[in-house]
Amino acid sequence: MGYILLLLATLSWSFVGMLVKAASTMVDSSVITFARFFFGIVFLGLFMLLKDGRIQLRTKLTWIWLGALGKSINYLFENLAISIGFAYGNILVPPIQTVTLLLISTLWFKEHISSRGWMAAGLCIMGVLFISWNGQPLDILWSGNGLTTLLFALSGIGAAIHVLSQKMLIKDMDTGNMNFSVFFWCSVLMAIPLPIQSEGFVGPITGSAWLALIGLGLITGLSFYWFAEAIRRVPFAMAVIVGNSMVLFTILWSFLFLEESITRYIIIGTIIFLAGLLLLNLPSGKPAAAKKKPIENAV
Numbered sequence: 001m002g003y004i005l006l007l008l009a010t011l012s013w014s015f016v017g018m019l020v021k022a023a024s025t026m027v028d029s030s031v032i033t034f035a036r037f038f039f040g041i042v043f044l045g046l047f048m049l050l051k052d053g054r055i056q057l058r059t060k061l062t063w064i065w066l067g068a069l070g071k072s073i074n075y076l077f078e079n080l081a082i083s084i085g086f087a088y089g090n091i092l093v094p095p096i097q098t099v100t101l102l103l104i105s106t107l108w109f110k111e112h113i114s115s116r117g118w119m120a121a122g123l124c125i126m127g128v129l130f131i132s133w134n135g136q137p138l139d140i141l142w143s144g145n146g147l148t149t150l151l152f153a154l155s156g157i158g159a160a161i162h163v164l165s166q167k168m169l170i171k172d173m174d175t176g177n178m179n180f181s182v183f184f185w186c187s188v189l190m191a192i193p194l195p196i197q198s199e200g201f202v203g204p205i206t207g208s209a210w211l212a213l214i215g216l217g218l219i220t221g222l223s224f225y226w227f228a229e230a231i232r233r234v235p236f237a238m239a240v241i242v243g244n245s246m247v248l249f250t251i252l253w254s255f256l257f258l259e260e261s262i263t264r265y266i267i268i269g270t271i272i273f274l275a276g277l278l279l280l281n282l283p284s285g286k287p288a289a290a291k292k293k294p295i296e297n298a299v
Contacts, residue, residue, distance in 0.1 A: 002233025005226040012223035014249030018257065019212040019219075026209035030190070030198040032216065033075040037187035039217020041180055044225065048176040058181040061172065063165045068185035070161025073154060075190070081151035096156025098125055101163055105235075120279040127273025135265045166228045175228040183220065 023032050048055050058064055078093060102121055106112075162182070169178045203209075255262055 002230045006230040006234060009223040009227040009230065011249055012219045012226075014253060016216065016219060018253055019216045022212035023209050023216065025203045026201060026205055027213070028199045028202050030194060031200065032213065034187060034190040034194060035213045036075075036216045036220045037183050037190055039214055040220030041183045041187060042221070043218050044176065044180050044183065044221035047222070047225075048180060051176065055180060056177045057184060058173065058177060059185075061169065061181075063168045064178075064181050065185065067162050067165025067169065067182040068189060070158045070165060071182065072186050072189045073158030074156075074162060076155075077151045077158065078155040081147075081155065093152055093156040093159060096153055097159040097163070100157060100160035104160070104164060116279065120276045123276030123279060124273055125276075127269045127271075127276060130265055130269030130272060133265060133269075135263060163227075166224070167231055170228055170232055175225050175232075179221075179224050179228060183224075 020032060023035070027035070045055055074093075098121070102118075165182065166178065169182075173181075
């Protein structure tokens with residue numbers, strides 16, 4: 001069940017690019033960021049009322065604030081970097097997040113990751129980089145005296161802090177109230193700079209753009225609920241690595257719905273990524289009872 005929930009979350013995240021692209025025809029990135037959190041708590045709140053009949057907004061747990069701060073940093077710095085640089089510069093975010101979380105899973109949670117596991121993770125990250133790079137000039141990442149690179153790096157670390165907060169909070173809170181509390185305070189934090197930062201409506205007001213904003217909120221509200229439930233059931237390091245497979249689905253949707261071309265860089269990157277997943281799931285050759293290497297024995 002844990003891997004099904006993980007797959008649902010990953011599939012949901014793969015639609016984000018198309019929805020952001022549709023919403024950006026009407027509003028700027030800061031409004032999109034706020035809307036993702038705002039509509040997210042609306043949908044998650046409705047889900048919790050139907051499921052449990054109540055909502056608990058928590059404020060006194062440190063990891064609530066760290067999670068809200070991390071996710072806000074993730075979106076804020078990514079949007080800022082894109083606004084002053086190029087959108088494809090965010091190829092740095094998933095690898096930085098993944099490496100940060102793998103180090104945490106090893107050093108903090110003491111989850112054993114073998115040399116084969118690290119090699120598989122490296123191949124997955126390399127595949128993501130190849131796909132996201134797609135042949136674009138790499139020197140643009142270092143433009144502006146490295147400012148955009150630094151902003152994307154901070155964004156990746158912020159995303160890692162949010163995922164870590166989910167790992168810590170599920171010990172003391174149910175998944176629904178945990179995510180509702182974090183995203184509620186994210187929406188408050190992102191609403192504060194809107195009057196100064198946002199340009200508001202930047203294009204024609206359309207129903208498709210509004211549906212895209214609502215869809216982004218639905219994904220925010222439910223996908224992280226599914227992800228938090230998944231990390232209750234699967235090894236933390238495995239959840240981190242599998243989450244990167246959203247890139248593969250994103251490519252498929254772009255090809256099918258946006259008719260974007262699939263270049264040789266995307267093909268190479270996909271092959272490298274799949275090689276990493278295959279290496280990760282090859283039989284270890286040890287008895288089934290041995291569970292000392294959870295990252296290698298994942299189904």
